[in-house]
Structures are given as C-alpha cells and as structure tokens.
Amino acid sequence: MEKACWGDAVSHRPSARDQIISVLSQCLKVIGLYQRGVHNALDLQLNHLELGFSNLPSAFDGFSILQLSDPHFGALAGTTERMLQLVSGLRPDLVVLTGDYRNEDYTNYEYVLPPLQELTATLSSRHGVWAILGNNDCAAMVEPMEDIGIRVLINETGVIEQDGESLYITGVDDVHAFHTEAAPEAMKNAPQGFRIALVHSPELADSAAACGYHLYLTGHTHGGQIALPGGIPVITNIKCPRRYASGLWRHGAMVGYTSSCVGTSVVPLRFNTRGEAVLIRLRCGAP
Numbered sequence: 001m002e003k004a005c006w007g008d009a010v011s012h013r014p015s016a017r018d019q020i021i022s023v024l025s026q027c028l029k030v031i032g033l034y035q036r037g038v039h040n041a042l043d044l045q046l047n048h049l050e051l052g053f054s055n056l057p058s059a060f061d062g063f064s065i066l067q068l069s070d071p072h073f074g075a076l077a078g079t080t081e082r083m084l085q086l087v088s089g090l091r092p093d094l095v096v097l098t099g100d101y102r103n104e105d106y107t108n109y110e111y112v113l114p115p116l117q118e119l120t121a122t123l124s125s126r127h128g129v130w131a132i133l134g135n136n137d138c139a140a141m142v143e144p145m146e147d148i149g150i151r152v153l154i155n156e157t158g159v160i161e162q163d164g165e166s167l168y169i170t171g172v173d174d175v176h177a178f179h180t181e182a183a184p185e186a187m188k189n190a191p192q193g194f195r196i197a198l199v200h201s202p203e204l205a206d207s208a209a210a211c212g213y214h215l216y217l218t219g220h221t222h223g224g225q226i227a228l229p230g231g232i233p234v235i236t237n238i239k240c241p242r243r244y245a246s247g248l249w250r251h252g253a254m255v256g257y258t259s260s261c262v263g264t265s266v267v268p269l270r271f272n273t274r275g276e277a278v279l280i281r282l283r284c285g286a287p
C-alpha cells in the first residue's frame with residue numbers, strides 16, 4: 001500500500017472567486033432566490049439502482065451497496081441531519097463513501113469526525129463502511145476515520161468474501177489534487193475477479209475499464225449542483241466528457257455511476273439538481 005503525502009490545513013485569504021461568490025449570493029438574496037436554492041439543497045433523495053452483471057459471483061446476487069458522496073460537512077446547516085434521516089433504517093451489505101468530507105481543502109478536518117461517527121452508528125451494514133478521500137480531504141484524516149470504524153482505501157484493494165466467493169474493491173487517491181502512479185498501479189495489481197473501483201471523480205474510467213473493472217462508483221460533480229432546466233450541468237469540475245458528470249454511464253464493458261452527491265460545494269445552493277444517497281443492488285444476469 002502506498003500512502004500519498006499531503007498537508008493539512010493551510011492559511012486562506014479571501015480570493016477573487018470568494019468575492020464574486022459573495023456578491024452573487026447577495027444578489028440572489030435580494031431577488032429572493034437564495035432561500036429557494038437552500039431549500040433545494042436540503043431536499044435530498046434516496047435513489048435505488050439495480051445493476052445486472054453476467055459475471056457477478058452468485059453469492060453476491062442481491063448484494064446491496066449504499067453510496068454517499070461529498071457530504072461537504074459544515075457547508076449548509078441541516079444537511080447532515082437530512083442525510084441521517086434518509087439512510088436511517090437501511091440495512092445495506094456495504095456502505096461506500098466516495099470523498100470530500102471536508103467542505104474546503106484549507107480548513108482543519110476535526111469537524112468531519114462527529115458526523116462521520118454518527119453516520120457509522122446510524123447505519124447497520126454487514127461489511128461495514130469503506131471510504132476513499134476526495135480533493136478537499138487530507139491524509140491526516142485517515143487514522144481518525146479508521147479509529148471510528150471506517151476502512152479507508154488508499155491506492156489499495158480490499159476483499160469481501162461470502163459463501164466462498166469474493167468481490168474486490170479498489171479505492172484510489174483523488175485524481176485532481178493527489179494523483180500519482182500509485183492509483184493506476186493499484187488497479188492493475190488488483191486480483192482477478194468481480195471488481196469495483198471507488199474513485200472520487202470519473203477521470204479514471206479509461207484506466208479502470210482497461211484493467212477490467214466491472215463497476216466504477218464516483219461523485220465530485222454534485223450533478224452540476226446549479227444546472228439548467230432539465231438538470232443540464234453548467235459547471236462539472238471534471239476533465240472528461242460531460243456524459244460522465246451525472247448518473248449512470250457505460251465505458252466499454254464497465255458500468256459507472258456518478259452520484260449527484262449529498263452536499264453542496266462553494267455555495268450552499270442547488271437549482272435543477274437534487275442531492276442523493278444511492279442504494280445499489282447487484283444482480284446476476286444481463287446488464
């Protein structure tokens with residue numbers, strides 16, 4: 001296992017971007033749209049997804065994975081409570097968290113631990129909670145997250161065994177901020193079998209598909225967060241085609257899902273998108 005090295009909190013002065021956001025937020029407040037955007041941002045939904053795979057080991061037929069991405073804790077009061085309401089009572093076989101627990105990359109990280117702890121206490125999952133880090137997170141978070149019972153995958157593959165059969169899950173460092181060759185290497189070196197990639201954003205779809213991954217779970221884009229009518233994203237924050245920015249997609253034989261995420265980024269507002277938790281059920285059979 002190779003752990004990437006990167007720093008913790010750094011000093012931050014308001015940038016030109018911060019000032020523009022502040023002015024735009026004031027304008028939205030004046031015209032009465034700000035509160036509507038906040039309301040939309042708290043209107044999270046639970047989406048169910050059933051995915052068929054011809055090569056899924058039969059022991060995993062019906063295996064359920066709850067994916068939560070980008071909670072950006074602290075960005076908008078009420079988001080954590082709404083997320084916990086949404087998932088309480090669910091009994092997934094596995095929970096995967098696909099990054100960005102911190103709201104900004106320059107803040108301390110301690111404030112993300114209580115909501116993560118509450119989440120792990122709320123969810124009853126047979127195989128626990130597995131996570132990767134996002135571009136806003138830092139290496140210093142790994143140990144405290146593991147102390148509260150979350151398994152953090154840093155360019156490594158974990159295995160889940162059930163009735164003598166195996167499912168492999170590879171988690172890698174964020175592509176935008178912390179990418180190293182260790183990420184594609186971890187994919188190349190994963191054992192053969194049914195394999196799922198956890199990557200904070202969709203840009204490694206090419207590498208994962210080339211390595212024979214079957215499912216790629218990701219987030220980061222917030223589904224565009226502030227989108228045009230019909231949910232068409234304006235800004236995606238990814239360096240790959242827009243078809244990977246939201247929802248279900250396919251790359252060769254691999255299926256991918258880009259979550260529209262739990263939280264909000266930069267501004268605590270959503271228009272024409274909804275935040276989500278995703279409950280995925282794996283099935284043996286035709287895609």
Ligand SMILES: [Fe+2]
Pocket residue numbers: 070100134135136200220221
């Ligand atoms: Fe992100």
